[in-house]
Amino acid sequence: MSETITAAPGIETAAAGVRQMSMQQALNRALDEILAENPKSVIFGEDCGRLGGVFRITDGLQAKHGEARVFDTPLAESGILGMSVGLAMAGFHPIPEVQFDGFAYPAINQIVCQIARMNYRSRGTLPMPITLRVPSFGGIRAPEHHGESLEALFAHVPGLKVVSPSTPHDAYHLLKYAASRPDPVIFMEPKSRYWQKGPVDVTNPLPGTAAHDGDADNSGSLTGARVAREGRHLTLVAWGAMVSRCLQVAELAAEDGIDVEVLDLRWLKPIDAEALATSVGKTRRAVVVHEAPLTSGLGAEVAQLITQSCFATLKAPVERVTGFDVPYPSGDLEDEYIPNIDRILFGIQRVLEYRRG
Amino acid sequence: MTTKAVRGAVEDDAAPLTHHQLRELYTLMAAVRHLDTSAVAWQRQGIIPGYAPELGQEAAQVGSGYAVDRTRDFVFPTYREMGVARAMGLDMVGYMSTHKATWHGGMYNPLESRFAPIQAVVAGSVLHAVGWAHGQTLAGHATGDIGVAMTYFGDGASSQGDVHEAMNFAAVMKSPVVFFIQNNGWAISVPTERQVAGGSVAARAAGYGIPSVQVDGNDVVAVFEATRSAFAHCRAGNGPVVIEAMTYRRGPHSTADDPGRYRTLDEERLDAGEDPLERFKQRLLTDGVADEAFFAEAQRLAEEEEEAVREGIAELGPRPGAEMFSLVFQEPTPALQSQATAWREESEHV
Numbered sequence: 001m002s003e004t005i006t007a008a009p010g011i012e013t014a015a016a017g018v019r020q021m022s023m024q025q026a027l028n029r030a031l032d033e034i035l036a037e038n039p040k041s042v043i044f045g046e047d048c049g050r051l052g053g054v055f056r057i058t059d060g061l062q063a064k065h066g067e068a069r070v071f072d073t074p075l076a077e078s079g080i081l082g083m084s085v086g087l088a089m090a091g092f093h094p095i096p097e098v099q100f101d102g103f104a105y106p107a108i109n110q111i112v113c114q115i116a117r118m119n120y121r122s123r124g125t126l127p128m129p130i131t132l133r134v135p136s137f138g139g140i141r142a143p144e145h146h147g148e149s150l151e152a153l154f155a156h157v158p159g160l161k162v163v164s165p166s167t168p169h170d171a172y173h174l175l176k177y178a179a180s181r182p183d184p185v186i187f188m189e190p191k192s193r194y195w196q197k198g199p200v201d202v203t204n205p206l207p208g209t210a211a212h213d214g215d216a217d218n219s220g221s222l223t224g225a226r227v228a229r230e231g232r233h234l235t236l237v238a239w240g241a242m243v244s245r246c247l248q249v250a251e252l253a254a255e256d257g258i259d260v261e262v263l264d265l266r267w268l269k270p271i272d273a274e275a276l277a278t279s280v281g282k283t284r285r286a287v288v289v290h291e292a293p294l295t296s297g298l299g300a301e302v303a304q305l306i307t308q309s310c311f312a313t314l315k316a317p318v319e320r321v322t323g324f325d326v327p328y329p330s331g332d333l334e335d336e337y338i339p340n341i342d343r344i345l346f347g348i349q350r351v352l353e354y355r356r357g
Numbered sequence: 358m359t360t361k362a363v364r365g366a367v368e369d370d371a372a373p374l375t376h377h378q379l380r381e382l383y384t385l386m387a388a389v390r391h392l393d394t395s396a397v398a399w400q401r402q403g404i405i406p407g408y409a410p411e412l413g414q415e416a417a418q419v420g421s422g423y424a425v426d427r428t429r430d431f432v433f434p435t436y437r438e439m440g441v442a443r444a445m446g447l448d449m450v451g452y453m454s455t456h457k458a459t460w461h462g463g464m465y466n467p468l469e470s471r472f473a474p475i476q477a478v479v480a481g482s483v484l485h486a487v488g489w490a491h492g493q494t495l496a497g498h499a500t501g502d503i504g505v506a507m508t509y510f511g512d513g514a515s516s517q518g519d520v521h522e523a524m525n526f527a528a529v530m531k532s533p534v535v536f537f538i539q540n541n542g543w544a545i546s547v548p549t550e551r552q553v554a555g556g557s558v559a560a561r562a563a564g565y566g567i568p569s570v571q572v573d574g575n576d577v578v579a580v581f582e583a584t585r586s587a588f589a590h591c592r593a594g595n596g597p598v599v600i601e602a603m604t605y606r607r608g609p610h611s612t613a614d615d616p617g618r619y620r621t622l623d624e625e626r627l628d629a630g631e632d633p634l635e636r637f638k639q640r641l642l643t644d645g646v647a648d649e650a651f652f653a654e655a656q657r658l659a660e661e662e663e664e665a666v667r668e669g670i671a672e673l674g675p676r677p678g679a680e681m682f683s684l685v686f687q688e689p690t691p692a693l694q695s696q697a698t699a700w701r702e703e704s705e706h707v
Contacts (some may be wrong), residue, residue, distance in 0.1 A: 042495065068495050074529055079484055079522035086488020086506070089431075089473070092495070094488075109519070113478050114485070120684050121462035121474045126688050152435035159685050182687035 017203030024194040026168035027057045029202070029213065030175040031095065035065045038093055041179065043070045045080055045097030045133075054099055055135055055194055075349035078104050081110035084130050085118060093129045095179060101136045101188075102145025115184045116159030130184045131175070136164065137291050138338055139192030139243050141331030148328055149292035151239075154186045155269040155301070162268040164188040166243035168198040170226070170266060173205040177222040188268075190241035224267065225275035231261035234285040234348055237302050239265040242289045242339065249344045258348065268298055276302065284310070287319040287347045289339050296320045316354030321347040371585055374578060376646045382423060382577050382649065383637055384655045386415045389440040390634050391659035392449065392666060396456065400612040404671060408456045409437045413575075413607030416633035417539050420580025421507065421602070422540075424588055425471070429504035431489055433473045433482040437539075440507050447472055449662075450669030459673050469602045480517035483508045483536070487523045490532035490597075500594040507535040507584075513544020515558045525598070528565040531596035535587045536567075538599070539574060541606035542628060546619040559601035567597050574602030575633040605629040678704065 021029070034041050043058055049056070049072035052059030063068040073080050077098055098104045104111065119127050138147030154162045161183055165171040171189070178185040206221045228243055229250050236246040243264045250260035263279045265271060270343040280286045286306050288299035303318035321339045329337050374382070389411070396408045411418060418440025425432060425445055434441060442452045442465075451465030455475045462474030476482045486508035493504045513519060513540060527534045538558045542549050549556060562569035568590070574582040580602055587598035597644065607629050609616050616625070641647040682697035689697075 074522070074525055076522040076525070078519055079487075079526045082519060082523070083488035083491065084485025086433075086485035086490070087492045087495075088488075089485060090489045090496070092492050109478070109481070110484065114481060119687060122467050123460065123464070123680075124684050124687065125466055125468050126474070161686075161690070203552030219704060239608070270692050274690070304376070 017113065018199050019166050020197050021200050022195050022197050023168045023171045023189070024056055026172040026200050027175055027189065028059055028061070029187055029200075030172045030179075031058060031061060032064065034095070034176060034179045035069055036330075038179070040091060041069070041093045041095060043095045043149075044073050044083075046075050046099050047072060048097050055191065056095070057133070057135075057194075061241065067157055075115045077105075077107035078110050081107040081115060083133070084132075085110065085114050085128065088118075088128045089126050093131075093179065095131045095133065099134045099135070100142070100146045100191075101134055101148040101150055104132075104150060105145075109193055111154075111160070111310070112157050116157045120159060127182045128184045129179075129182045131179045131187050132184065133175075133187045133189060135191040135194075136188035137190050137192065138328060139241055141334060143191065144328075144330070147334070149240075149290065149323065150186075151188060151268045151290075152292055152296060152301075155298060157214045160184055160186055160269065162186045162188065163266060163268065164190065164240040164268060166190060166193065166228070166238075166240055166264050169200045169205075170195070172200050172202060173222055174211070174266065177205075188240060192241045193244065196244070198343060224272035226264045226266055227261065227275075227279065228264045229260070229262040231259040231283065233259045234284055234351060235261045235263055235276075235279045235283045236287050236289060236344070236348075237263050237265060237279075238289045239268060240291070242291060245339070245341065246289055246344065249341055249348070252341065252345065253348060258352070260348070265302070266343070269300075271301065271305060273305045273309065276305050280306045280310045281313065284313050284315045285351045286310075286314075287321055287344065287351055289321045289344055289347075291323050291338050292324045294320060295319070295325050297322055316351045319347045319351050360532070362377060365556050371589070372583075374581065378653065379578070379641060379646050382419060382581070383641060383652075384658065385419045385423065385444050386440075386634050386637060387652075387655040388659045388662050389415050389419060391656070392443065392663050393439060395663045395667065396453065397608070397612060399667065399670070400456075402666065405453070405456045406458050407612050409611045410608035411437050411606075413605045413629060413633065415440050416577035416637065417574035417580055417602040417604045420577040421509075421537050421584040421600070422458075422568055423581050424584035425507065426505075426588070427471045429502075431471050431473070431486075431504065431506050431586070432477070433486040433489070433506060433508040434475050435479060435482070435509055435511070435514070437511075441509065442470075442472060444512065445470065445472055449666045450673070452499050453666060453670050454673055457670050457673055462674060464673075475705045476651040479514035480510050480519045480523075483510055483514075483517075483523040484519050484526070486534050487530075487532050490527065490534045490591075491530055493533055494530070501592055503533050503592050503594065505533045505535060505591040507588075509535055509537050509539065511538065512540040512542070512545065512549045512552050512558060515561075515616050516544075516552050524562065524565045524567060528567050531594070533591035533594075534597040535584065535591060536562075536597060536599045537584070538601040540601055540606055541574075541604050543606050543610070544613060545610040546616075557601060559599050561622055562599035567599050569599035569601065571601045571603060574604030575630060575636065577633065577637050604633075656701075 048058040049062045080096050084096045087094045165174045247261045253260045254262045288302045299320035398410050399405045422441035422444030447470050448465045454464040486506035490506040559569040559571045573579050
């Protein structure tokens with residue numbers, strides 16, 4: 001499934017633990033280990049048993065761990081999430097899958113009214129250690145409701161945490177971390193990145209995660225943002241599939257002498273306000289990039305956090321380069337909707353050219 | 358009416374209730390009746406802000422709750438299951454605290470009580486019962502020993518899609534779930550015939566491949582026996598059962614409701630049938646199980662209990678505001694912690 005490589009770019013330590021793998025492989029390996037390490041963990045959803053999921057994230061897990069641990073449910077999202085609540089009440093650690101982002105809508109009642117509130121309603125006696133995997137965002141020319149970005153919706157709900165990895169390395173570690181926590185986590189997988197390979201150091205979450213360090217087990221490195229590229233002139237803030245696009249933009253901007261920092265937010269709730277303050281405190285300019293529609297998107301939240309910490313030193317208002325306030329379009333128009341390199345470069349230009357008064 | 362098996366009748370060959378058990382059932386029903394009517398009075402007196410009475414549903418609630426084995430079963434209520442809670446021996450101050458507006462889910466411990474937090478979303482917890490029950494299957498208890506989930510909902514809630522999903526999931530996975538429907542004739546102002554074509558929720562069970570039974574919900578013994586049979590069926594590994602207890606909501610939907618806007622007193626008298634408490638009393642008298650002295654004592658106990666619960670409720674102060682923040686997560690986020698700090702500084706001036 002995976003091959004050992006000798007020296008992955010950007011990873012200099014624990015080379016023996018480094019594997020080159022796709023995000024699909026990294027997630028699959030994480031789930032395999034979670035099942036092996038935590039006997040209370042169960043994986044279920046539509047087609048994630050025998051088929052291994054439509055994206056093959058659960059490939060081979062039922063054969064290896066048995067039908068009690070990895071199973072198919074009837075085709076009903078509210079049922080899958082409502083069932084997760086009961087399993088958690090019975091002491092299990094459910095890892096349900098909603099097959100595509102847009103299919104979370106039929107389950108919103110169970111997610112918002114039940115999963116997010118049960119710990120509170122029960123005064124902490126019925127925690128909900130549920131990791132809800134949601135293949136998310138656009139970019140694969142899929143049918144309607146297969147390209148949605150729901151992070152703002154989930155982040156707005158008290159009681160939920162939201163995370164989205166952008167690399168195979170982070171996908172592996174963040175999934176294992178999320179599944180080890182006692183609170184519900186919405187795990188948004190950037191489906192357009194499933195097949196991109198990258199170095200994964202399974203022994204150490206820290207390489208390439210420079211935003212926080214210092215704690216003994218490195219778990220601190222999994223709770224905050226990650227500086228994906230260091231720069232001096234401007235910070236691009238992104239998550240999920242937009243991180244790699246922002247890295248491309250940074251390379252192009254560098255040709256014009258603009259040194260762009262890329263901050264991979266990773267956690268969309270809680271947002272790492274400290275990492276935003278550190279990065280933008282240094283660069284004094286910021287552009288937030290997300291696929292979700294503009295209005296009331298997380299870009300507004302990020303802009304406010306930056307304004308709060310960096311108002312005195314900001315050179316320009318925080319810009320947002322996002323999807324539009326329209327239903328996610330059909331595949332032919334997808335490239336017009338998702339922030340592309342040109343639109344992000346225009347956003348950078350607006351910030352750089354901003355003059356007071 | 359009599360108990361009518363709709364499909365796949367569940368046999369009950371267990372022993373008939375002893376006289377002691379019959380008297381215990383009456384004592385419970387009397388306690389529930391008095392606490393329920395008192396709670397409405399509390400609301401009128403300003404002791405609690407609101408209440409959802411279960412008047413008329415004492416037999417359905419006590420009869421079913423009495424069949425629960427608190428060592429292994431788990432009950433998933435909505436917001437009108439006070440009688441079930443009392444039959445299961447819950448801390449009634451903790452239960453009633455939800456109506457005092459102390460805490461939404463109630464102040465009792467759901468794990469120790471085997472009674473999930475009070476639920477305001479109709480049919481919200483039906484799927485939870487299925488998940489919990491599937492957990493019992495996964496835990497691999499020996500057949501005949503498995504814990505059973507019992508979920509309560511009404512004829513109105515049966516219109517919710519989650520009930521369909523829950524019945525389908527439970528049937529497909531053969532989960533040990535008792536779906537206990539109290540068909541009380543009304544969903545606030547909308548009568549059953551506007552919710553359920555054909556009038557029977559139990560009849561729907563056949564479509565899911567689930568055995569069902571429609572029982573006289575005003576006959577506490579019939580309800581108990583139907584529930585006991587359903588539990589035996591589930592425990593033996595045969596999958597879920599649907600019980601529809603036909604009863605009547607004699608009171609308003611809640612203390613904020615005015616049934617005079619949608620039904621007349623004559624209709625109420627006609628449709629409500631015989632009072633389940635009075636009916637059971639006459640039966641116990643006729644069968645020589647209890648005498649007037651027993652009933653007087655049951656009433657005295659009920660009044661004593663109501664007084665204790667009322668005093669307990671009155672003594673409940675508001676929860677510390679810090680709990681708004683501290684109970685959201687097991688591991689609170691930094692943003693929430695800073696909101697808690699700001700709230701404390703600005704509201705307590707510390």
